[in-house]
Amino acid sequence: MENAIEIKNLEKVVIAIYGKQLESSFKNELELLFDILEKHQVEVVIYAPFYEYLIKEFNLQISIRALFRTSGEVKHLADYMLSLGGDGTFLESVAFIEESCIPVLGINFGRLGFLANISTEDIGAAIDLLLSKKYSIERRSxxxxxxxxxxxxxxxxxxxxxxxxxxxxxxxxxxxxxxxxxxxxxxxxxxxxxxxxxxxxxxxxxxxxxxxxxxxxxxxxxxxxxxxxxxxxxxxxxxxxxxxxxxxxxxxxxxxxxxxxxxxxxxxxxxxxxxFHIGLVNLQGTNFFKTLRNKLLWGVDKRN
Structure with a gap:
């Protein structure tokens, strides 16, 4: 793809995870996410306060490679950044990758989710597409x-x-x-x-x-x-x-x-x-215009 951001070629995929507080009703979705990552032998690097929160509030058993608290501890290590939350959480995750060009994918545990446009119902399919490299990277200024x-x-x-x-x-x-x-x-x-x-x-x-x-x-x-x-x-x-x-x-x-x-x-x-730019992951079948229609109901007409 033109203007695509090159992904580092490592033997094992390393995914950084950033998040904050989530509703208790999402426990099953969180367990599913980490089970899928473990099944695919993904190495997880997770934001330390979020990891501590997940252990305390959700009693999750998570296999991790490392914890991070600063951008320097993650931006040269991960292949992808996975943001768990709404668009506010997505924006905060960007501060940790800085100019490293690590692509960001957001799973929406919040409300509208325009940037974090993957629904919790699609977690399994989304991770499969990501690890199969069925996506494009959109450069955002x-x-x-x-x-x-x-x-x-x-x-x-x-x-x-x-x-x-x-x-x-x-x-x-x-x-x-x-x-x-x-x-x-x-x-x-x-x-x-x-x-x-x-x-x-x-x-x-x-x-x-x-x-x-x-x-x-x-x-x-x-x-x-x-x-x-x-x-x-x-x-x-x-x-x-x-x-x-x-x-x-x-x-x-x-x-x-x-x-x-x-x-x-x-x-x-x-x-x-x-x-520098930020790379947003557009999984196969998704793009800005589809998100515009789905999230903002662009062009929706009850007469049609």
Whole structure:
């Protein structure tokens, strides 16, 4: 496949597993997953807090090769990253693989599951397809955030979006510049800068467009703007976007995917395309457009 990410050729398949808390009703599905991995002689490297949680809460007997707590302990070891949870868990798993190009597959133990698009009912079939290499790897771009005293310094990258939101009741003002050319001032409750992957997340809920993942772009989507003339805007991801944020409250909440911090105003943020991609596993028979129809009911018409 064009632009496919090369998979390391090891004698035994090594799968890293990341997860958090799951509902107790999923015990049978978890047992099935680990039984299948053991049957296929897959070597499991699992996130240590999640492993401890599974032993304590589910009393599972899991055969593992190693535990990991940091990206350095896993990103050069595993062939795949398996995320167990919803889309939030999937986004957190990305921080552990960083630039290593380990492909990520998500099994949905959460709600919507747009990124984690494998249902628990399909665990067996999904693992069989993965180990039989019946899949393609879709390259997804990330954004990178630059600012003084960057609270996201450990992993200043977002697969979905950067969100700036007011803290309190007063609107914020955001002067936006594209490659140092002034775009406009947003008077709004907040502003979302998203990747094409993030176009089906928060940006979508404020009226942003859905963008194909292969389109090299950023989306600028205001949250409750006090303008009749400001709408979501798509720009090339080759641009540098500078945001100057001010407001009466003196603080704003800044979120990068699943991580959020309160930052002091005035604030200057720069957003650029990250220097690496994340590889998403599309199992045979699945792709972005099928997920769009299944998860967001794209094009569904009761008349048909």
């Amino acid at each position: 990330l954004l990178q955030v630059f600012t003084d005293k960057n609270p996201f310094l450990n992993f200043p990258f977002g697969l979905n979006d950067l969100t700036i939101q007011k803290k309190g009741t007063s609107m914020i003002n955001v002067n936006a510049y594209i490659d140092d050319d002034f775009l406009c001032t947003y008077w709004a409750d907040g502003l979302i800068i998203s990747t094409p992957t993030g176009s089906t997340a928060y940006s979508l809920s404020v009226g942003g467009p859905i963008v194909s993942p292969s389109l090299p772009s950023f989306l600028i989507s205001p949250i409750a703007p006090h303008h009749l003339t400001v709408r979501p805007f798509v720009i090339p991801d080759s641009c540098t976007l500078k945001l100057e944020v001010t407001g009466r409250s003196g603080e704003v909440d800044v979120s990068l995917d699943s991580y959020s911090h309160t930052m002091t105003l005035p604030l200057i943020l720069e957003v650029k395309k990250a220097p």
